[in-house]
Amino acid sequence: MPIKGQKNAQKTQKSDSPVQQANEGAMLTADASEANQASVSSELVSHPDVMSAIKSMQTDFASRFDSLLNAIRGVQNEIQLIATRVSQTEDRIGNNEDDIATLKKDNCTLKGELEALTRKVDDLENRSRRSNLRLVGLPEKAEGRDMCSFLVKWIPEVLGTVSFPGPLIIERAHRIGRPPEADSAATGPAPRPRAVVMKFLNYADKTRVMRAAREMGTVLYEGKKVMFFPDISSELLKQRKTYDPVKKLLASFSIPDLRFGIIHPAKLLVTHKGKRHVFDNASQANVFAQQFKEEGGYP
Structure with a gap:
């Protein structure tokens, strides 16, 4: 008759046997897988074409990976170069904008000064002509050889000696422009006579001539209308x-x-x-x- 403790041990052994069997089965499966892998590896190692293909793939992959890395490095360098050039361009544009603003300000100042100087020059030019008169419509060659002598004599005669208490003094007088006969290509009606510019020694004489011509209204020379204008x-x-x-x-x-x-x-x-x-x-x-x-x- 078995002892009670032995019976319990036998029961324990019987109850543990399925787990042990499962573990043993798993271990056997793992051993079998490792054995299969080892056998496959041994077969691959023993096959020279497969190993050569693997090495070739590894070499090709390494070369392509290196070329990709080189391309990435090149792109990075170009990006850095572009970033540097963009920064330099921004600095130059900023400097140019500052220069343009300064130039605009200077241009406005110079424009104002130029306009003021232009007005002054024009005023000085007109002041230098205050004693001048322009005679329009006097026929060509009516003055003969001496324009001043002709005007000194003719003006009081045509405007009236009453308006001139003293003799007129004309410093110089001349016609403006080219003589009509100098243009040989001119055809058709006779060209208009050139205007005469005369400079009086006294501004008062010029004023008297203008006043007398205005009061007379129409001034004629040999039936042709002549007009006096300020120069x-x-x-x-x-x-x-x-x-x-x-x-x-x-x-x-x-x-x-x-x-x-x-x-x-x-x-x-x-x-x-x-x-x-x-x-x-x-x-x-x-x-x-x-x-x-x-x-x-x-x-």
């Missing part, structure tokens, strides 16, 4: 010409006591019934002329 610069002449439309409009009113004219340097003076009005630009004068027309007198 001014081309820039001032342009400014005065801006009043021409207004002057034509005022002249169309046909009002006997309406007087208008240009005063120095380029202002329009309108006089009506003893009232005077001076305009600094043509737009103001045009507004005044329209109101004058509508209201029939000073607005």
